[in-house]
Structures are given as C-alpha cells and as structure tokens.
Amino acid sequence: MRGTGTVETVALFDEDRATQWEDYHLSGMPELIGSVHLGYALLGLASSGMLDRLRAGGRVPSAELLAELAPAVGAGLLRYLTVRGVLDEFAGGFRLTRRGELLTGQIALARLGFYLEAYGPVVRRLPDLLSGAVRYGVDVERGHGSLGRHSGTVSSVSYTPIVAAALEALGARRVLDLGCGGGSLLVELCQADRGLTGVGIDIAPEPIAAARRAAEQAGVADRLEFVVADAFDPGTWPDATDTADVVCGVGVLHERFRDGDDAVVQILDGYAKAATGGRALLIGEPEIRYDDRENDSDFYLVHVLTAQGIPRDRAGWLDVIARTGLTCRRIWTSAVVGPRTCFYELEPKD
C-alpha cells in the first residue's frame, strides 16, 4: 500500500491567485463548460444506440451497452455520464437515473438536437461569420435533416393539437403543409383522421425523403405526398397542391424577413391569391419576446447567424398582415405547451 502519510505536502496560499480562481468559479463558467459537454454526451448516448437499450428499463450489462462501439470511448462515456448523474452503475451494468430519464426525454433531446446538431455547425463558425470570412448558405449550412427531425418532434407534442383543432374548425379535408420538414404534422394529422389527405412541400430534399419514409412507416403514405418545392413561390407549387382546402405553414415564413417586411408582404399577397375560392390559410410562427424564457435568446442567435429573418411577436405579425390582401380572423395558440407559437388564421379581404 502506498500512502502520503510520510510525504510532506507544501500548500502555498496566495490571496491574489486564490481570488482569481474564486472569481472563475463564481462566474458560473465551470457549469457552462459542463453543460456544453453534457449536451454532446447525451446526443452521443442517443445516436450510439445505448440510450435505446437503457430505455428498455432496469440494469443493462456494460458488455451489452458497448457492443459494436469503440470500447474505451464507450466505457469512458458511461463513466462520465455516471459522474454527471445521468446513469447509475451497479453489478456490472448501468441504468438511467430519474434525472437521466428526464434529460433523455423526447422533447428534451429534440430541443438539444435542434441547437447542437441542427444549428451547432453554424454557431461554431460564429467568429468566421462575424469577420465575414464565411457566409451562411455559401460556406456553412445548418443541418437540414436534423432540423426537420427535431422540429418535428417538438411540433408533435406542442403544435399538432392546435393545428388539429384549427383544421377541424375549418372543416379541412386536404391540407397543404408549406415547409413541412420531416412531415410529422401531416403524418400525425392523417393518423388521427382517416378521411384526411395532404401534400407537404419543403425546399430541402433530406427532410422530404424523411417525410416519405415517415408516411410509409405510419401506414399513411397512400394519403400523403411530399415534394421538393419553394413555399414562397406559389406559381411553382406542384399540381397536387391545387386541391388542398387549407394551406398551412409552420415556422417557415419568418425566414423571408431577412429580405425585409415587404418581402413577406409580397409572399402573403401571393398566398392571398392561392387562398381564393374558400381556401383557408393557417400560418404558424414562433413568437419571440426577448424575455429569455425557453432559450428565447438562443433562438434569436441562431436566426441571426443563419441569415434568416428574425421571428417576431403577434403584434408584429398583425402589422405585417394588415399590409396584405389578407385579414386575420383568429389567432390559435397554446397556453403553456411548447416554444411560444401563434397560428394566424387568414382569409382574403373582401
């Protein structure tokens, strides 16, 4: 046995250095560093397949968790997550703690993935974006596939019931979803209503491919079509969109604020034409309020860095809508669930 009992330890104290180190602790920076790494570690746990095995419940033997993974890295990650209170280790295996279950919940991981996976590649380039050395959309892109996937998960829990209520009130039988992402909205609406059909369009091919797969898996592919198309150019929409009785779009239109309010007014005027003949419009948009609730400021930052238009609150949207050929009949929103989002039910002015 080796010990320090006979070895002299000299502990030096220096008021100045002690204060500097104390200041670092008081700044909260250690927790910030820990949060960043814990976020990546949780995403790694999920993407490696280990989370699925842990979710099955109870203790999972280490060998089973680490099957087909780099053993040293996998074992190290499990140890890290144990130290961070996500896992318990006992009897040669691991289980999720209650905190671990909450941190790896569907919404928690989707929110994390939205910021780290979808927008992380852009946020990491902040210095270069700031200096102008790189430009968003030219040298750097957000992760389109992961954006569609994670937005879809959050939508399912927070927006889908609002849209379903609005569609029922509008008597919808065929829905066009603009900027449909991974298609979760249409898929879930069709699962809940066997008489409903729909078409989703998105500018990015990855989410459209994912949406087709999701419709197949859910057994509703015979009632849904997904097409790569530009939501901002109704003249180019595929024929399948002609017969939709409600045109819906969630979290897509604000992107055009990047070109100023007039650009959005112009698109809404285009939609006003598409909304003739009794067609209704339901435009869902995140509501930013600069109060830092639910990562509101992070949401703002990723919009700045990706050269998107900045979301605004409902008063801001009503000002823009008032300048178009549309009028807002109603705002649908959820009292407490989800990132704050308003659905503007619009119809052409008389």
Ligand SMILES: C[S@@+](CC[C@H](N)C(=O)[O-])C[C@H]1O[C@@H](n2cnc3c(N)ncnc32)[C@H](O)[C@@H]1O
């Ligand atoms: C924040 S995501 C929202 C996805 C989905 N509507 C939801 O709520 O989960 C925005 C989506 O709009 C799509 N998008 C952006 N510009 C578009 C355009 N001009 N036409 C069609 N889709 C567009 C993006 O590819 C992305 O899938």
